Amino acid sequence: MSDISKTIEAVWKMESTRLIAAIARVTRDIGIAEELAQDALVTSMELWPEEGIPTNPGAWLMTAAKRRAIDWLRRGNMLLQKHEEIARELEWQQQQLGDAMERALDQVIDDDVLRLVFTACHPVVPMEGRIALTLRVIGGLTTPEIARAFLVPEKTMGQRIFRAKKTLTKANVAFETPSGEELQRRMQSVLSVVYLIFNEGYTATSGEEWMRAALTDEALRLGRILVQLLPEESEVHALLSLMELQSSRNAARRGKNGEAVLLPDQDRSRWDHAQIQRGITALEHAQQLNGGARFYALQAAIAACHARARTAEETDWGRIVLLYDVLLQVNPSAIVALNRAVAVGMANGPAAGLEALDAIEDATLRNYHLFPSVRGDLLMKMGRLTEAQHEIQRAITMTDNLREKDLLTERLAKMQQTAPI
């Protein structure tokens, strides 16, 4: 790729969100807004290599998109009856469109971006569509980039985005920011979309390494943007905190041979401490907004306990147990109960942990491979090695994940060295 196309690509990634958002306010439809913005981009790719990058690339793109939006409006109205009133209205609409564009040129309107975020994450669209559309119109990623990140063919991803836009149009989703209770509800969708993007990159075990890393970076960027757009919402700060704290451990998560290194064994000097600081600051914001006992805030607080511990041994497990107690009330899931049992085991000894684990009533948990894995771990610490090995063997058969299998097999091998069965 030539230098100038890389620069155009960079400019596009910087400008596209606000461009689409401003146009969408006028067209009231994301799909059309995105197409018009894309058209402007194509023109820039033709003209800028010859004329040079304009001093204000955002304004240039907005002007180009404005011309196309007026054409689109004109074409749409040509299909209507050629009544004098219609003709006059057409002129008025063009004027309105022109004015709106001019204003959008002069001031960046944050509300438009917020509207765009809520619309792209609308619950009427299937979750995978919301993710793809968000990465496309807010992230400014190309369809091939998104396809590579999720390991699907480009055509599939293109269809997914297309269907998402069509769903929004058919459902007549209004291009606006919700308020009150509706805002809270819709915000949950936005936060879920961002956290899912983050997890896709964070927990990936296959696929192009750099593309997966790009996903966590993108999620972090989206999280930071949301904090600017919704500064009074505690869970927005909390989600950013959680993502910063989790990704701060990235460099320590892989061993020399690319093998996974779990939290207790990580070299903490490789943690990104500036990022930890950012995460803790964001958590404090959430707590100052009285959101300390909410879903993401509690998870972030648990992550912060780990981040503050200089060594694994210094981890404040008692506090983590307390946080899980509250989290269980907010989100009574078996997984949370499982994680709590692990924490109880660390805080009060393996016997207490086993008691907590076996007290979990959710039957579905028994089919989750982490259950025997955790159980085996606790039994091993209690010296009940025969039972422990059986549990680990059961866990190995229950997981398809190769990395998990390797970790469990290694653990089993270590146990068998001391007490073979």
Place this chain on the structure above:
Amino acid sequence: MRFMMIVIPKGYESAAPDATPSAEAVAKMMEYNKALQKAGVLLGLDGLHPPSTGARISFSNGHVTVTDGPFPEAKEVIGGYWMIQVRSREEAIEWAKRAPMGDNELIEVRQVQEMSDFPEDVQKAAEGFKHPANA
């Protein structure tokens, strides 16, 4: 990818110890910083007191010399920096182009080294460093 945008302001090499920027300059800078924040790319920023308040420590043949500022022979001095997270070198350059700099001022854009950029023996040497934040 992380980049540092290093500000090399003209005239800072001879600025008085109590030099402060004008209110207008600060306002423009705040606008720019806000733009970086809104785009979700800003990780951190700092301004530095002028070189007249600083000190230089030079090394030569096992000998260490301390010199108090200002440093008349220095043509370029650092005024401050932004740390940003962007998707490419080109994006970092585009952001630098938009910074509110005066005439003949300079921003140098440099990518931050990540540990994974280094060969294994260098990584090994850096292992076990107890970061002050965790002390």
